[in-house]
Amino acid sequence: MQYDYSYCPICKNKLVTRKESGLERKRCSDSECDFVLWNNPTPVLAAVAHRNEEVVLVQSIGWPAHWFSLVTGFMEAGESPEEGIAREVKEEIGLDCKVGPLLGIYEFIQMNQIIIAYDVFLSQGEIKLDKEELVDFKLVSSSNLRPWPSGTGQAVKKWLHQRGIENKEIEFKKLKKN
Ligand SMILES: [Zn+2]
Known part of the structure; x- marks a missing residue:
């Protein structure tokens, strides 16, 4: 911020x-x-959180109806990035997870943030949204998942690339409309 x-x-x-x-x-x-x-930029954790090749995208309160992004959150004092992203996944969508490899570190200059993104494996169970922060979620299969032009979108692009999938990026003007 x-x-x-x-x-x-x-x-x-x-x-x-x-x-x-x-x-x-x-x-x-x-x-x-x-x-x-x-x-100095603030570190923000992000998760490409998935199970059975489906990624969970979430919509924060106040976003346009067509906007969905990764589970993200700020680090708390005293925790590692891996602990932090596991905590955020549990808080935001109610699931336990296994934090996998780092996908990458990306700048988000407009927000003065640095995005630290992980590959996150979700456990089974029902998704329960944190209603204080989020209004909706969707599960998107890797074949239908399209990256977007920002730090979290670049993490999605990397995750897809690791699976040999090169889906076309969503254009910025499509993100803006609505
Ligand atoms: Zn002073």
């Missing part, structure tokens, strides 16, 4: 823009305080 802080979170003085380590950054205006807003 691109936060626009105006005040120092340590001493509450105004932030000012100055050059720090070669780039313009916001830092505290109080010369006694060392706070610099580095604005």
